[in-house]
């Protein structure tokens with residue numbers, strides 16, 4: 001299926017590895033000119049090289065922390081200067097630390113809101129003028145299934161990501177008539193480097209084997225497995241496609257059925 005995004009200009013933030021990397025690679029395979037960013041020049045350059053090697057596409061790497069609003073502004077301006085526009089934005093960031101309410105101060109909440117909520121709002125504000133100019137745009141915010149079904153030991157994430165759902169839904173109502181869609185995706189457990197690191201830590205902490213770690217996760221997943229970054233990326237690629245122009249304001253779980261609600 002042709003997604004109709006050949007030649008579109010895309011930005012995927014927090015993409016030196018994991019879900020962001022997989023999405024950037026997929027969009028590059030589909031023929032988009034992809035820009036990516038991360039906090040380390042070395043890591044983001046090697047991610048860009050890896051994507052170019054796999055897809056032969058055009059990939060531009062930026063060293064930018066998504067919580068640095070000025071750096072994000074400059075990156076978006078640079079993309080506009082180089083490619084003439086910005087059509088697709090995938091908002092991603094790292095996750096805040098795990099813990100219960102008594103583990104955190106108000107400053108920890110402020111940092112989590114900067115990382116996951118305000119970074120998304122800022123990026124949308126920077127990108128929207130270019131999308132409005134062309135009367136075409138696709139925004140996808142990567143959140144978490146915890147935004148819909150809060151997980152006890154992830155109070156920072158639950159709080160910040162629910163805000164993203166509220167922001168993106170409201171924004172989607174306000175830009176739809178301009179040919180712009182805004183949606184959220186809510187990943188469940190997906191086997192990225194981060195999850196592999198958690199599995200290793202589980203072993204070194206003496207809690208059991210890697211198999212035990214995955215068994216614990218899988219117990220709550222009807223699909224009986226964790227997801228792959230590639231299947232996550234293919235779903236996001238569909239949401240930013242030409243054909244998904246009438247999908248607007250949704251928060252789509254990509255979680256093997258982990259979320260137990262019906263809406």
Ligand SMILES: NC(=O)c1ccc[n+]([C@@H]2O[C@H](COP(=O)([O-])OP(=O)(O)OC[C@H]3O[C@@H](n4cnc5c(N)ncnc54)[C@H](OP(=O)(O)O)[C@@H]3O)[C@@H](O)[C@H]2O)c1
Nearest residue numbers: 014016017018019038039065066094095144189190192194
């Ligand atoms: N994988 C899952 O099972 C899962 C499930 C639910 C939700 N999520 C959420 O989905 C997002 C991606 O997950 P992942 O598993 O791909 O995580 P990951 O493997 O830890 O990758 C995170 C990426 O974000 C970049 N990054 C982190 N903080 C950044 C910042 N402030 N500015 C710019 N880049 C930043 C990192 O690169 P640098 O270190 O080079 O900056 C890295 O490329 C996270 O928010 C995570 O909490 C993941």
